[in-house]
Amino acid sequence: MSGFATERARPTRNRDLRALQDSFQAFNKVSKDLEQAYARLESRAALVESRLLEANRKLMGKVAGLGRETEELHGILDSIPCAVVVSDEDGNVTRVNPAAERILGRSAQELVGRNSRTLRGPVGQTMLLLGEDASLSDQAVERVITNFDGSTRFVCGSVAPLPEGGQV
16 A cells, blocks of 8 residues: 555645746746836836936026025115115015115114014104005105104105015
């Protein structure tokens, strides 16, 4: 009987061996497919990275250009001989040019951050046209103001809304 059992075990062993070989072949095929997919993925990632680098380079160029334009506009605003005061949508002063500092008798540091509606001169009058009634938008307003240093000035100006909110 022992010889019969050995002959019977061989076909089972051959089937097992064949199944194992088939499994290795399938594993090798899946491994190759994964390697190829990974290579394609690396290639796509490299392409995306190069496109992102180019887009970033262009964006940085635009940012630099906007920085130059901003500096130029600040230079123009600072050289205007008329007072220019800018407030945000809440009425807080965000920018004051040198002419406004000179005319109002106060530095930008003293004015920026203060609410234009509550900024009063030494005799209690509203110092800025921004502090006036909103219905004055785009209308010329003339009046005499008393500056913080006690001097008086005749001023004429108007208030205009800004596209992003606030007033100038």
